[in-house]
Amino acid sequence: MNLSMQSEFDLIGHDVTISDSKNKEIIGINGKIIMETKNMIIMNTRNGKRSIPKNICQLSNNDGIITTDSTRLCKRPHERLEMLVWQEILGLK
Secondary structure (H helix, E strand, C coil), X not given: CECCCCCCCCCXXXXXXXXXXXXXXXXXXXXXXXXXXXXXXXXXXCCEEEEEEHHHEEEEECCEEEECCHHHHCCCHHHHHHHHHHHHHHCCC
């Protein structure tokens, strides 16, 4: 995972822009991620809150594109944390 964040499992609180998507209407939307579910992120934008599916979009921040494997991103935050902990315990990271 090539994230420029405090940790690789926490997206909430970060300002992001949708840089690419299968749905061309949502490209360019930017705002702060205020909530996250398994398959959706909820962004607070200038025009209100927007729900964006994780599996169809590519996110970017000021540091560049947030690249990640969709199997890791399409999980709940606590599931990604558990995965990270188990990787460290088993020495897979």
